[in-house]
Amino acid sequence: MRGLRLLLLGACAALAVSAAAAQEQEIAPVETPQPAGACASHDALRRPFFGDLHVHTRWSLDASTQGTRTSPADAYRFAKGDEIGLYPFDPSGKPLRSARLGRPLDFAAVTDHSELFGEVALCNDPKSPAYGDLVCRIYRGWPRVAFFLMNARGVPRFSFCGDGGSACLTASRGPWQEMREAAEEARDATGACTFTTFVGYEWTKTVQTASNLHRNVIFRNEHVPEQPASALEALTPEALWDALDRDCRKGIPGCEALVIPHNSNLSSGFMFAPEMLSDGRPIDAAHARRRAANEPLVEIVQHKGESECRTGAGTEDELCGFEKLPYDSFMGRFSRFARKLPAPSNYVRTALGQGLVYRAKLGANPFEFGVIGSTDTHIGTPGLVLESGAYPGHGGAGIPIGDSVPDSLLDPIEYNPGGLAVLWAEENSRESLFAALSRREAYATSGPRIGLRVFAGWELADDLCSAPDYAARGYAGGVPMGGVLPPAPAPAEGVAAAAAAPVITLSALRDPGGGGDPSTPLQRAQIVKLSVGADGAAHERVVDVAGNPANGASVDPRTCETSGSGADSLCAVWRDPEFDPARPALYYVRVLENPVCRWSTRACNAAGIDCAQPKTVRTGWEGCCDPSIPKTIQERVWSSPVWYTPAN
Amino acid sequence: MGRMLFVVALIALPLPWYLGEVERAPWLRLAFFTGMFGSVLFAEGGGGTTRLFFGLGVAQLILYGAALRLAAALVARALAGLRSPTWRTTVVAALAIALVGAGFLPIYDTPLSSRRAHSSLLGLFD
Numbered sequence: 096m097r098g099l100r101l102l103l104l105g106a107c108a109a110l111a112v113s114a115a116a117a118q119e120q121e122i123a124p125v126e127t128p129q130p131a132g133a134c135a136s137h138d139a140l141r142r143p144f145f146g147d148l149h150v151h152t153r154w155s156l157d158a159s160t161q162g163t164r165t166s167p168a169d170a171y172r173f174a175k176g177d178e179i180g181l182y183p184f185d186p187s188g189k190p191l192r193s194a195r196l197g198r199p200l201d202f203a204a205v206t207d208h209s210e211l212f213g214e215v216a217l218c219n220d221p222k223s224p225a226y227g228d229l230v231c232r233i234y235r236g237w238p239r240v241a242f243f244l245m246n247a248r249g250v251p252r253f254s255f256c257g258d259g260g261s262a263c264l265t266a267s268r269g270p271w272q273e274m275r276e277a278a279e280e281a282r283d284a285t286g287a288c289t290f291t292t293f294v295g296y297e298w299t300k301t302v303q304t305a306s307n308l309h310r311n312v313i314f315r316n317e318h319v320p321e322q323p324a325s326a327l328e329a330l331t332p333e334a335l336w337d338a339l340d341r342d343c344r345k346g347i348p349g350c351e352a353l354v355i356p357h358n359s360n361l362s363s364g365f366m367f368a369p370e371m372l373s374d375g376r377p378i379d380a381a382h383a384r385r386r387a388a389n390e391p392l393v394e395i396v397q398h399k400g401e402s403e404c405r406t407g408a409g410t411e412d413e414l415c416g417f418e419k420l421p422y423d424s425f426m427g428r429f430s431r432f433a434r435k436l437p438a439p440s441n442y443v444r445t446a447l448g449q450g451l452v453y454r455a456k457l458g459a460n461p462f463e464f465g466v467i468g469s470t471d472t473h474i475g476t477p478g479l480v481l482e483s484g485a486y487p488g489h490g491g492a493g494i495p496i497g498d499s500v501p502d503s504l505l506d507p508i509e510y511n512p513g514g515l516a517v518l519w520a521e522e523n524s525r526e527s528l529f530a531a532l533s534r535r536e537a538y539a540t541s542g543p544r545i546g547l548r549v550f551a552g553w554e555l556a557d558d559l560c561s562a563p564d565y566a567a568r569g570y571a572g573g574v575p576m577g578g579v580l581p582p583a584p585a586p587a588e589g590v591a592a593a594a595a596a597p598v599i600t601l602s603a604l605r606d607p608g609g610g611g612d613p614s615t616p617l618q619r620a621q622i623v624k625l626s627v628g629a630d631g632a633a634h635e636r637v638v639d640v641a642g643n644p645a646n647g648a649s650v651d652p653r654t655c656e657t658s659g660s661g662a663d664s665l666c667a668v669w670r671d672p673e674f675d676p677a678r679p680a681l682y683y684v685r686v687l688e689n690p691v692c693r694w695s696t697r698a699c700n701a702a703g704i705d706c707a708q709p710k711t712v713r714t715g716w717e718g719c720c721d722p723s724i725p726k727t728i729q730e731r732v733w734s735s736p737v738w739y740t741p742a743n
Numbered sequence: 744m745g746r747m748l749f750v751v752a753l754i755a756l757p758l759p760w761y762l763g764e765v766e767r768a769p770w771l772r773l774a775f776f777t778g779m780f781g782s783v784l785f786a787e788g789g790g791g792t793t794r795l796f797f798g799l800g801v802a803q804l805i806l807y808g809a810a811l812r813l814a815a816a817l818v819a820r821a822l823a824g825l826r827s828p829t830w831r832t833t834v835v836a837a838l839a840i841a842l843v844g845a846g847f848l849p850i851y852d853t854p855l856s857s858r859r860a861h862s863s864l865l866g867l868f869d
């Protein structure tokens with residue numbers, strides 16, 4: 096026993112001999128292939144563009160520790176329709192799996208975790224003095240251990256990073272440079288405008304029990320800071336905004352950025368809990384305006400769950416059970432003892448309602464945000480969102496897959512393939528798409544490429560759905576999704592003021608499918624109204640305005656065969672019958688498809704798992720028989736809201 | 744005999760323990776990873792997860808070490824009831840060989856492994 100102890104201590108001591116060192120790197124300026132010109136295809140009434148603004152590659156520590164070797168350039172190639180290889184790799188480095196999109200994306204952004212760029216670069220560089228450091232040896236030899244060790248390290252950085260982390264901060268410019276160059280090289284800067292990229296990164300702050308405050312930063316163009324802000328230096332969201340002000344908006348001509356929070360479902364309620372600021376002061380109007388200006392969008396759906404709402408958590412909306420994680424922080428992922436169902440404050444709908452309350456109290460709304468979806472893929476596969484097909488798993492915070500494809504589910508069963516961001520823009524260029532992000536003319540899809548238009552106005556015609564110029568009349572007579580209703584027109588003489596009520600119109604088109612992707616009929620369209628009641632609290636109302644929830648559509652989970660009818664398109668013009676002009680309100684649209692099999696059901700069926708026959712339930716497939724995991728889902732889209740603010 | 748059974752159990756008996764992931768692997772593997780966290784903790788300082796995992800590892804090492812020592816002593820005492828020393832040696836040897844032999848099959852759940860989710864004694868430190 097004593098000998099064993101000595102052996103272990105000796106081995107550890109030998110590993111512990113390390114030296115911190117700095118590595119200076121030459122950073123070349125990013126070349127822009129050519130200035131972005133006007134696109135040949137330009138539509139003043141705007142078109143929907145589908146993309147993914149949340150993509151991790153080998154430069155994210157958690158992706159690299161699970162075996163991802165996909166580079167930013169590979170990720171963009173994938174988004175444009177090329178096939179790429181995926182881990183595991185054979186001894187010669189040949190990937191044992193591959194993936195390809197059925198339909199290319201219109202835009203994408205690689206958003207690797209900025210915190211440990213330098214550490215990952217140094218630990219992988221045999222020429223670096225840090226290469227032999229104990230932590231780097233653990234990173235390469237036992238990456239899953241390194242995941243826990245390095246991800247949750249915080250400050251100060253490891254000693255191999257040198258004084259003040261200088262060596263790692265300097266080294267972080269290498270990956271950042273690669274990301275910038277990949278974005279410039281992948282985008283179509285010709286007049287064809289087939290594909291757009293954005294430079295971006297993820298600011299990865301967690302608080303308390305691994306509660307998530309993560310945010311993606313998306314830059315408008317190639318004018319970006321020399322170094323991304325990280326949660327190891329910019330410790331709070333306010334500090335991140337400060338860094339963007341200092342290093343981008345005020346520091347570099349032409350630089351502009353926006354911040355997109357995600358996974359509020361894993362935030363233990365902290366993402367939308369601004370009653371107190373990070374320094375303990377109560378929220379004020381200036382802070383509310385600053386937050387809304389910096390964070391015009393929220394990612395409502397992605398690989399690690401959906402964040403709209405949860406049935407039973409402040410709402411009885413039965414359709415809030417979609418892709419819910421059974422825990423409210425990352426700690427719940429790693430320990431069943433730390434599992435707690437998310438409270439209402441984790442969800443976007445609650446925040447949107449609370450924003451209205453702040454608007455009434457402070458005169459400013461910190462949560463005046465629109466919504467997008469994305470994947471949060473950690474294998475560098477933007478837009479890989481299909482439930483069907485051989486879904487390889489996105490691997491978020493995943494276990495290293497090893498040196499062969501295991502006979503098991505390839506993702507935690509509570510995860511999902513993620514969603515897409517859809518932007519209404521005049522053309523597929525950075526300027527046009529970034530403008531759409533900024534004005535929140537955006538919506539989220541859980542995967543399918545459903546088309547969705549929403550307008551709100553005071554005098555939109557009841558026959559708008561049959562109008563051939565729907566969009567033109569929508570823009571002329573109202574505001575699109577993400578907008579703020581102008582003040583109500585003065586009532587005509589003899590008409591009571593209360594008669595004026597906003598009209599919401601939506602038009603949804605079924606995903607046409609193609610390229611091997613399925614096309615599922617639409618089932619129903621809903622309007623979700625949030626408003627401040629007489630009690631000063633937020634109240635919700637969900638109204639079916641088109642389609643038929645009882646259309647008889649169903650799916651057999653054993654075969655995944657669908658049956659029943661649905662709609663190719665849905666359209667509605669709805670006037671709010673309970674509108675109170677004295678109270679703030681907002682409206683957003685949710686459109687659902689008919690049910691289909693969930694990805695896990697397909698994987699379990701393909702593996703021959705039959706829960707009635709326990710012998711078929713092999714190790715690694717136990718989740719197939721977990722009754723809390725739905726067998727079927729209803730894919731959907733969510734629009735950004737339209738807000739109404741009383742004149743006074 | 745008790746000491747021999749104890750050492751064999753430390754090396755080969757699968758035990759459920761937790762260090763971020765739940766493994767079912769021998770005490771020795773737990774000691775290896777706890778040593779890793781301890782080395783980083785002592786070399787780098789800091790706290791948070793490193794300190795937590797090191798503390799978790801040490802606590803489980805002590806708990807399982809004591810339990811295995813006790814179990815080995817109880818087995819040895821039971822075997823002492825056998826009159827023939829040959830029989831006693833044979834039974835202990837059979838137990839040890841069975842345990843170590845089984846350990847050469849991928850009977851351990853090792854999600855902390857860099858290579859495979861199920862390992863044998865040959866991959867104990869992967």
